[in-house]
Amino acid sequence: MNKLGRGHRDKVQQFMTITGSSEKVALQALKTSDWHLEAAFDVFYSQTHIKSYADTRRLEELYNRYKDPYVDMILVDGITLLCNDLQVDPQDIVMLVLSWHMKAATMCEFSKQEFIGGLQALGIDSLEKFRDRMQYLRSELKDEQKFREIYNYAFSWAKEKGQKSLALDTAIGMWQLLFAEKDWPLVEHWCQFLQARHNKAISRDTWSQLLEFARTVDPTLSNYDAEGAWPYLIDEFVEYLNENGIIQKDQLDEWSQKH
Numbered sequence: 001m002n003k004l005g006r007g008h009r010d011k012v013q014q015f016m017t018i019t020g021s022s023e024k025v026a027l028q029a030l031k032t033s034d035w036h037l038e039a040a041f042d043v044f045y046s047q048t049h050i051k052s053y054a055d056t057r058r059l060e061e062l063y064n065r066y067k068d069p070y071v072d073m074i075l076v077d078g079i080t081l082l083c084n085d086l087q088v089d090p091q092d093i094v095m096l097v098l099s100w101h102m103k104a105a106t107m108c109e110f111s112k113q114e115f116i117g118g119l120q121a122l123g124i125d126s127l128e129k130f131r132d133r134m135q136y137l138r139s140e141l142k143d144e145q146k147f148r149e150i151y152n153y154a155f156s157w158a159k160e161k162g163q164k165s166l167a168l169d170t171a172i173g174m175w176q177l178l179f180a181e182k183d184w185p186l187v188e189h190w191c192q193f194l195q196a197r198h199n200k201a202i203s204r205d206t207w208s209q210l211l212e213f214a215r216t217v218d219p220t221l222s223n224y225d226a227e228g229a230w231p232y233l234i235d236e237f238v239e240y241l242n243e244n245g246i247i248q249k250d251q252l253d254e255w256s257q258k259h
Contacts, residue, residue, distance in 0.1 A: 011037055018135050019044050038143050041136055045123055058125040059116045067112075074110040085127055086134060093177050097137040100153045107158050141181045148211065151178055155207045165201035168194060175210070184214045186241070193240045198233060206231045221247055 004012065008030070014037065015026040021044065033039035066078035074082070083090045102118030104110050110118075124130050140146045158174050159166045166174075172191045179187040190210070194202075209231050217224050224238055241247050 008035060011035060011040075015040060015044075018132070018139075020129075020132050038139065041139070045121075045136070055125045056116075059119055062119065062125070062127070062130075063112055063115050066110075066115075072112060074115055076108050079108055079110070086131055088134065091177075093141065093181065094134055094138050096154060096157070096177070097140055097150060099157055100150050101137070104157060106161060147181070151211050152208055154178065155204055163201070165203050166207065167201055168199060171202040171207070179214065182214065185219045186214070189241060189246055190237060193237050194233075197236065197240060203231075206233050209234060 011030055012023060012026045015021065015030060016023060019026070019041070021029075025044070026040075029040040029043045030037070032043050063074070066074045066082050068075045068078060079095075080090060083092075083095065088094055098118070099107070099110075101122055102110055102114040104114045104118075119125065119130075122133055124133055141150065154174050155166055158170050172194065175187055175191060213230065213234050221238060221241065226235070226238075
């Protein structure tokens with residue numbers, strides 16, 4: 001490793017810390033992925049996936065630790081215990097990322113297939129490995145494509161079974177959680193607008209389009225196109241911002257100086 005430049009050495013150390021792998025494995029994964037850390041994680045965990053069928057018994061033991069005593073599923077109490085074991089808050093966004101990996105259909109519950117299948121895909125068969133992977137799961141939110149997938153997944157995951165729309169209070173909670181990762185300065189105004197003017201459940205179209213709006217429209221609205229194909233609710237939000245003088249020059253100057 002002495003022959004490597006400092007930047008590459010740092011990446012090797014970071015990779016080894018997060019994955020618990022050897023220096024040889026770290027170097028191999030990083031070289032394969034042209035020294036992109038996120039891509040190297042993907043290489044490592046996809047290879048681990050092949051090896052991870054080794055100890056199904058340990059996966060069963062983990063599942064049984066959290067399984068509900070009356071139903072063959074992990075429910076709220078089991079997830080609370082899991083969070084305690086992992087030393088994370090149940091409200092932590094990393095639990096959404098974990099649920100995405102498990103392809104969990106509903107918030108606050110895992111079927112046996114979802115739980116064991118998700119852990120196999122992540123190469124986890126012990127609590128120690130589980131804890132080690134949490135930092136990697138958190139880092140995935142920084143990947144633009146993965147964040148979009150997790151964001152879109154969150155709509156189905158968070159809505160009530162049998163409902164097409166997402167309850168407003170739940171949607172607001174999820175937006176505050178997700179956009180905390182993206183530092184979108186208008187998120188609180190959006191939530192206040194919905195409570196004041198909308199007060200109804202949120203459709204999938206509004207959910208998915210808001211991410212596009214936050215990603216592509218400057219918070220100063222300088223590049224907002226009133227003729228664009230935004231859902232009516234987003235158009236109304238822009239009117240609300242203008243009517244209430246929320247988009248003011250001093251705020252815009254402050255935002256543009258930061259960016």
